[in-house]
Amino acid sequence: MGLASYVVKRIVVAIALVVLVATINFVIVHLTPGGPTTVLLTNPRITPPQRAQILASYGLDKPLYTQYVLYIVGMFSGNWGVSYFYLEPAYYVIAQRVGNTLLLMVPSLILTIIVGILLGIMSARKPFSHFDRFVSSAAFFFYAMPAFWLGFCLLTVFALDLRMLPAGGMTSIAGGGSITDLLSHLALPLVTLVLVNLANFSLLTRTSMIDVLDQNYITTARGKGLSDRLIFYRHALRNALLPTVTMTGLFVGFLLTGAILTESVFSWPGLGLLTFQSILNRDYPVILSLFFIFSVMIIASNLATDIIYGFLDPRVSFG
Amino acid sequence: MQFAGARDFLVAYSRNKGALVGLLYLIGLLLAALFAGYIFSVNPNTPYLSRTLLPPSLAYPFGTDYLGRDLLELIIYGARTSLTVAFGAGVLLALIGTVSGLVAGYFGGEVDGFIMRTADIFLTLPTLPLILLVAALAGPSLVNILLIIALTSWPVMARIVRSNVLAMANQEFILVERVMGASVKRILFDHLLPNQMSLILVYTSLSIPIVILTEAAIEFLGLAPISISWGFLLNIALSYWIQGAWWMSFFPGFAIFSTSLAFYLISEGLKEVLTPKLKRKRESLAVQLAGKK
Numbered sequence: 001m002g003l004a005s006y007v008v009k010r011i012v013v014a015i016a017l018v019v020l021v022a023t024i025n026f027v028i029v030h031l032t033p034g035g036p037t038t039v040l041l042t043n044p045r046i047t048p049p050q051r052a053q054i055l056a057s058y059g060l061d062k063p064l065y066t067q068y069v070l071y072i073v074g075m076f077s078g079n080w081g082v083s084y085f086y087l088e089p090a091y092y093v094i095a096q097r098v099g100n101t102l103l104l105m106v107p108s109l110i111l112t113i114i115v116g117i118l119l120g121i122m123s124a125r126k127p128f129s130h131f132d133r134f135v136s137s138a139a140f141f142f143y144a145m146p147a148f149w150l151g152f153c154l155l156t157v158f159a160l161d162l163r164m165l166p167a168g169g170m171t172s173i174a175g176g177g178s179i180t181d182l183l184s185h186l187a188l189p190l191v192t193l194v195l196v197n198l199a200n201f202s203l204l205t206r207t208s209m210i211d212v213l214d215q216n217y218i219t220t221a222r223g224k225g226l227s228d229r230l231i232f233y234r235h236a237l238r239n240a241l242l243p244t245v246t247m248t249g250l251f252v253g254f255l256l257t258g259a260i261l262t263e264s265v266f267s268w269p270g271l272g273l274l275t276f277q278s279i280l281n282r283d284y285p286v287i288l289s290l291f292f293i294f295s296v297m298i299i300a301s302n303l304a305t306d307i308i309y310g311f312l313d314p315r316v317s318f319g
Numbered sequence: 320m321q322f323a324g325a326r327d328f329l330v331a332y333s334r335n336k337g338a339l340v341g342l343l344y345l346i347g348l349l350l351a352a353l354f355a356g357y358i359f360s361v362n363p364n365t366p367y368l369s370r371t372l373l374p375p376s377l378a379y380p381f382g383t384d385y386l387g388r389d390l391l392e393l394i395i396y397g398a399r400t401s402l403t404v405a406f407g408a409g410v411l412l413a414l415i416g417t418v419s420g421l422v423a424g425y426f427g428g429e430v431d432g433f434i435m436r437t438a439d440i441f442l443t444l445p446t447l448p449l450i451l452l453v454a455a456l457a458g459p460s461l462v463n464i465l466l467i468i469a470l471t472s473w474p475v476m477a478r479i480v481r482s483n484v485l486a487m488a489n490q491e492f493i494l495v496e497r498v499m500g501a502s503v504k505r506i507l508f509d510h511l512l513p514n515q516m517s518l519i520l521v522y523t524s525l526s527i528p529i530v531i532l533t534e535a536a537i538e539f540l541g542l543a544p545i546s547i548s549w550g551f552l553l554n555i556a557l558s559y560w561i562q563g564a565w566w567m568s569f570f571p572g573f574a575i576f577s578t579s580l581a582f583y584l585i586s587e588g589l590k591e592v593l594t595p596k597l598k599r600k601r602e603s604l605a606v607q608l609a610g611k612k
């Protein structure tokens with residue numbers, strides 16, 4: 001089977017998976033006690049006619065399977081319903097915040113990967129040296145740390161004690177939307193995300209580098225009398241980075257959902273904070289739309305990883 | 320690897336100093352949590368309005384909170400919450416993962432396909448938001464939180480056990496058993512399972528920090544508040560942070576961090592002793608774990 005048909009087949013499977021996951025999200029939301037209508041049904045101050053009217057206006061009076069069909073069709077066509085809390089289309093509520101999340105996530109993704117890979121390579125050059133031990137222990141140290149607590153500690157030191165950086169949010173009124181103002185708000189959440197996630201990439205790169213250096217073709221290259229530098233960076237590194245590609249794919253979803261904690265601590269007005277607030281407000285149209293976006297992102301990044309992997313590793317045959 | 324006895328095992332395990340420290344820390348915490356009623360007052364929730372928001376001192380090493388409760392006491396009692404969820408969810412996810420992995424690997428075919436596709440779907444769910452939502456809807460209960468975490472974190476364990484079973488299913492001693500007409504139950508639980516125990520133990524101890532961090536996250540966001548838990552203590556500290564009561568957030572957070580670190584150190588030690596051959600494979604476990612934190 002050729003590459004094109006492989007890609008097409010994978011995309012079809014991915015779409016089916018999106019529908020399935022969206023279905024599971026719907027079922028969980030509607031079957032858990034305390035689902036969408038409970039608030040309305042248990043509030044004694046809402047009279048029965050009012051209740052019927054409210055239910056009808058949100059389409060909650062229809063049978064569950066009709067709601068389900070409307071939900072699935074709506075998700076794929078961008079018609080995500082009206083937020084119970086903001087009383088605006090859920091699509092609009094989310095669209096306002098997507099940029100903010102990307103502003104935090106994209107730089108932290110890039111920084112984590114670059115710094116992680118560099119530290120991993122430097123550790124692998126001399127395994128079990130003092131440097132290697134220090135980097136590995138430090139990576140583990142931050143990996144075991146709750147992101148929200150690390151954020152807290154950084155805020156206490158840099159915002160409360162030293163008064164160097166703002167205590168949260170994305171912009172300040174005094175800053176007037178300048179770049180330096182934005183960067184000063186971005187610094188702490190960014191550092192938190194990078195530190196907590198660094199171990200994923202540094203430990204992985206280190207181990208796969210050490211593994212690769214142990215293989216026969218490296219011995220062959222040594223036998224040919226190639227220089228250490230050439231072997232390390234040209235022959236070994238390329239292959240050692242393959243697992244990192246897989247990690248990156250998994251990491252996208254993980255970073256996205258992990259944003260809930262970091263954004264909450266730093267009051268960063270992105271999708272993570274919105275997820276938390278919507279759960280608190282029981283704002284089901286927004287919750288379901290956010291879950292849909294998260295699922296699509298996770299499935300899409302897994303798909304992209306598989307396809308890129310195929311290009312990078314000649315041993316993988318598309319089939 | 321076989322050990323003549325518990326003593327040999329402990330000697331081998333103790334060679335890793337970090338693992339030993341982790342184990343001693345955990346035993347200390349467990350004992351303190353168990354006997355908290357004898358060490359401290361019986362009800363840590365009693366407010367003492369004469370001693371609110373005291374910074375750490377000799378009398379109150381971790382300080383006191385806005386109700387005058389002793390933070391050291393709250394943290395020791397809070398260990399009960401964290402450790403219950405940690406061990407409960409750990410055992411449950413190990414159980415679900417092991418049984419589904421064994422069955423999938425041994426029977427193969429459609430059974431395998433069904434179980435592994437289910438696992439794949441679980442791996443593509445937005446886990447943390449879902450856990451938070453269900454915890455918020457189902458209400459604050461230790462059992463709910465424990466169940467939710469276990470039910471969303473078994474797939475990686477299932478994958479690991481399955482791939483190991485596949486590698487073993489065609490080995491001679493299993494074939495011999497089959498030819499001799501041993502029951503499926505006997506092959507699965509008397510032969511395949513014991514050979515997986517090291518791996519299961521190592522992986523379970525590796526998953527527990529993630530369980531602890533997830534439980535703390537649910538509590539920290541205050542979506543299903545259990546009054547005496549490390550995460551919820553941090554949540555309360557949010558309101559007193561600006562007044563400079565750093566100890567209210569520092570110590571509960573440090574408890575979460577040090578306990579999850581202790582489990583990592585223990586899993587590292589177990590890995591070296593129980594699965595020496597796995598050294599190369601270990602980071603593939605780390606890859607599978609990513610995205611589950």
